[in-house]
Amino acid sequence: MLNKERLIKEFEELVALPCESKKEKKVAELVKAKLQQLGVEYYEDNVNLKTGGECGNVIAFLPSNVQHLAKPIFFEAHLDSVSPCTGTKVIRKNGILYSDGTTVLGGDDKVGVASMLEAIRAIKEDNLQHGDVQFLFTVSEEIGCFGAKYCDTKKIKAEFGYCLDTEGQLGDIVYAAPKQYEIWVKVLGKTAHGGAEPEKGINAVMLASKALSALPQYGRIDAETTMNIGVIKGGTAHNIVPAECEFVIDMRSLNDTKLERLKDETIEIIKKSVSASGGKTEIQVDNSCPGAVVAENHPCVALASAAAKNLGAKEIHLQKSGGCSDGNFYCGMGFPTVVLGTGMSNIHTTEEYLKEEDLFNTARWVYEIVRLAGEGK
Ligand SMILES: [Zn+2]
Numbered sequence: 001m002l003n004k005e006r007l008i009k010e011f012e013e014l015v016a017l018p019c020e021s022k023k024e025k026k027v028a029e030l031v032k033a034k035l036q037q038l039g040v041e042y043y044e045d046n047v048n049l050k051t052g053g054e055c056g057n058v059i060a061f062l063p064s065n066v067q068h069l070a071k072p073i074f075f076e077a078h079l080d081s082v083s084p085c086t087g088t089k090v091i092r093k094n095g096i097l098y099s100d101g102t103t104v105l106g107g108d109d110k111v112g113v114a115s116m117l118e119a120i121r122a123i124k125e126d127n128l129q130h131g132d133v134q135f136l137f138t139v140s141e142e143i144g145c146f147g148a149k150y151c152d153t154k155k156i157k158a159e160f161g162y163c164l165d166t167e168g169q170l171g172d173i174v175y176a177a178p179k180q181y182e183i184w185v186k187v188l189g190k191t192a193h194g195g196a197e198p199e200k201g202i203n204a205v206m207l208a209s210k211a212l213s214a215l216p217q218y219g220r221i222d223a224e225t226t227m228n229i230g231v232i233k234g235g236t237a238h239n240i241v242p243a244e245c246e247f248v249i250d251m252r253s254l255n256d257t258k259l260e261r262l263k264d265e266t267i268e269i270i271k272k273s274v275s276a277s278g279g280k281t282e283i284q285v286d287n288s289c290p291g292a293v294v295a296e297n298h299p300c301v302a303l304a305s306a307a308a309k310n311l312g313a314k315e316i317h318l319q320k321s322g323g324c325s326d327g328n329f330y331c332g333m334g335f336p337t338v339v340l341g342t343g344m345s346n347i348h349t350t351e352e353y354l355k356e357e358d359l360f361n362t363a364r365w366v367y368e369i370v371r372l373a374g375e376g377k
Contacts, residue, residue, distance in 0.1 A: 001125065001126060002118060002119070002122045002360070002363050002364060002367060003118070004360045006118065007115070007118040007360060007363055008092075008097070008356060008359065010034075010114050010117060010118065011090070011110055011111070011359060012090045014030065014106070015081075015085075015088040015105065015106035015107075015110050016087060016088055016089070017086075018085065018086040018087070019079055019080050019081050019085055019106070020080060020081070020082075020083055020085060020086075021053070021080040021140040021141070021142045021143040021146075022051060022053035022080075022140055022143070023053070023054055023080075024053065024054060024055055024079040024080050024139045025054035025055045027079050027113075028044065028056075028058050028137065028139070029055075031058050031079070031113065032044065032058055034117055038120060038121055039124070040060050040061070040062065040120060040124075041060065041061045041063070042058060042059060042060040042061065043058075043059055044057070044058050044059075045057045045151060045152060045155065047146065047150040047151055048139070050146070050150040051146040051150060053139050053140055053146070056139065056147075057136060057137060057138045057139055057147045057151055058136075058137040059134060059135070059137070059155065060120065060134065060137070061132070061134050061135075061157070062120065062123065062130060062133045062135075063132055064131045064132045064374075065130060066129050066130065066131060066374055066376065069376050070130065070131025070132070070374050070375070071131060071160075071299065071303075071373050072132035072134075072158045072159055073131070073132075073133055073134075073158050073160060073161060073370070073373050074133065074134035074135070074136055074156060074157075074158040074160075074161035074162070074335075075116050075119075075133070075134070075135050075161065075162050075163075075164060075366055075369075076112070076135075076136040076137075076138060076148070076161060076162065076163045076165075076326055076327075076337075077109045077110075077112025077113045077116055077136075077137060077163070077164045077165060078109045078112070078113075078137075078138045078139070078140075078142070078147060078165065078326060079113060079137050079138065079139055079147075080109075080139060080140055080141055080142050080143075081104055081106045081108060081109070081110070081142065082104060082108075082142050082348050084103045084104065084350070085103055085106050088100075088103045088104070088105060088106050089103075092356070095355060095356045095357060096353050096354070096355050097356060097359070098351075098352075098353045099350060099352065101351075102350065103350060104347070104348065104349065104352045105353060105354060106352075107342070107343070107344040107345070107352055107353070107354035108165070108347040108352070109141065109164065109165045109342075109344070111164065111342045111354055111358070111362055112163075112164030112165055112342060114359065114363070115164060115342070115359065115365075115366055116135045116137070116164065116363075116366060118363040119366035119367045119370065123367065128367075128370065128371055128374065129371075129374045129375075130370050130371065130374035131376065132157055132158070133158075133370055133373070134157055134158055134161075136148075136151070136156075136161075138151070138326060141165070141325075141326055144288070145324065145328070147326070148326035148327075148329040148330060149329045151329075153334070153335075156330070156333070156335055159299075159336075160294075160298070160299065160300035160335055160337060161300070161335055161337040162338060162339075162340055162369065163325055163326050163327040163330075163337055163338070163339040163340070164339075164340055164342050164362055164366070165326065165327075165342065165344075166321070166325070166339045166341055166342065166344070167341060167343070167344055167345060168341025168342070168343070169313075169343055169358055169361065170308050170311060170312075170341065170358070170362075170364075170365055171305075171309075171313030171314070171316050171317060171341070172317045172341030173301060173304050173305065173308075173316065173318055173319065173338050173339070173340060173341070174319045174320070174321045174325075174338060174340075174341075175293070175294045175296060175298075175301055175318050175319070175320070175338045176254050176292065176294070176319075176321065177254075177292040177320070177325060177328050177339075178224070178225075178226075178254050178259075178289075178291060178321075178323075178324070179252065179254075179256060179259055179287070179291030179328075180250065180252045180287070180288050180324050180328075181249075181251050181252075181259065181263055181285055181286065181287055182249070182250055182285075182286040183249040183263065183266065183267065183284075183285050184283065184284040184285075184286070185211075185247050185248070185249070185281060185282075185283050186244060186245075186246045186282040186283075187204045187207050187211065187234070187244065187246070187247075187279055187281055188204060188243065188244060188279055188280040188281070188282065189201065189202035189203055189204030189207055189241070189243050189245075189278075189279045190202040190241070190243055191240060191242070192240075192241045193239065193240065194240055194241050195239050198241055200241075201241030202277070202278050202279055203241050204234055204235075204242045204245040204279060205234045205245045206277075207245065207273075207274050207279040208232065208234060208245035208274075210274075211270045211273040211274050212232075212247065212270075214270075214272075214273040215266060215269055215270075216269075221258075221262065222258070224254035224258070224320070225251070225252065225253035225254075225255065225258050225259065225262065226250075226251065226322060227250070227252075227266070228250045228251075229247055229248070229249050229250075230248055230249075230250055231247060232245070232247040232248075233245070233247075234246060251263060251266070252324075253291075254293060254320060256291060259291075263285065267283055270283070271283070288324070289324035289329070290328050290332030291328065291331070291332075292325075292328040292331035292332070292337065293331070294337070294338050295336075300336045300338055301318065301338060303372055303373060304369060307365055307368035307369045307371075307372050308368075310368055310372070311364050311365060311368055321339070327339045340362070340365060342354075342358060342359075342362045343357075343358020343359060344358075
């Protein structure tokens with residue numbers, strides 16, 4: 001049976017370990033040791049060959065123990081946290097878990113890691129009937145979802161899945177997250193001495209600034225589309241006409257058509273503006289994150305909703321997100337994936353906290369989804 005105290009203890013044990021992105025080996029080793037103790041089949045993949053990290057993703061598997069057909073599913077949580085995240089000491093106060101203020105708590109995403117481990121333990125203890133279930137403990141989410149992005153799709157033995165990695169509570173289901181482009185623009189001008197003969201130069205900083213000013217809008221474009229100019233750099237000295245200036249535009253939308261149009265129009269305006277002033281552009285477009293929209297009536301959503309209701313959630317909140325998560329990459333690979341609310345709060349700060357109840361509910365939610373999927377209805 002799921003055990004709240006045991007879960008909290010395990011959470012404390014997990015967050016105490018260092019776990020910066022690419023340096024998740026200690027926590028991966030602990031997870032593997034626990035899976036070993038539980039007699040669960042698992043392996044570590046080799047995404048670290050691509051990520052340059054210390055270890056790969058740890059993937060555990062509970063093979064079906066029922067005769068009937070049950071939908072194969074997966075759960076996922078990432079092993080890394082943002083700094084400072086080494087030696088986290090958990091302070092328990094009035095049913096809430098905090099760090100001591102010198103580190104993040106690491107609920108992002110040890111709430112998912114601990115909940116999956118506790119659910120696996122209870123599933124084994126209870127001899128729960130279930131279909132095929134995979135548990136993915138992934139690396140380097142915080143620096144670009146690398147564990148998910150580079151994982152071998154052939155190794156995913158599921159129809160759909162659940163990421164345990166967002167704020168909100170039992171009943172909160174993120175079913176849509178935007179596709180994302182990063183547009184890297186290099187504006188090329190011509191260098192000259194800024195004091196002696198500036199007329200011989202073409203000022204790339206000014207050209208970049210003109211091009212950006214020519215954009216009709218930025219920030220919130222509409223309800224499902226955003227655009228941010230997050231980086232600009234150029235020039236080498238106060239007295240040199242800068243030959244280069246670079247900037248990066250991040251654009252996202254839940255609607256692919258709108259995103260394509262915004263990308264094309266933006267690039268067109270920039271190119272035109274720069275060439276009108278005698279400069280050149282080099283533009284690179286990275287699709288940094290695929291879009292993730294799971295139909296509201298998809299079994300993935302239906303199962304999570306039914307499980308949350310069984311556990312007493314009064315309302316189911318289907319939500320759209322403006323951010324990219326590991327879930328986007330699974331969706332991009334053809335595995336519909338939603339993100340479940342886990343209670344993590346004030347993440348990426350030393351004021352991060354997690355209600356004990358939300359931690360326990362996350363484990364209960366995992367267990368109940370496994371149970372319902374195992375019924376094979
Ligand atoms: Zn996270």
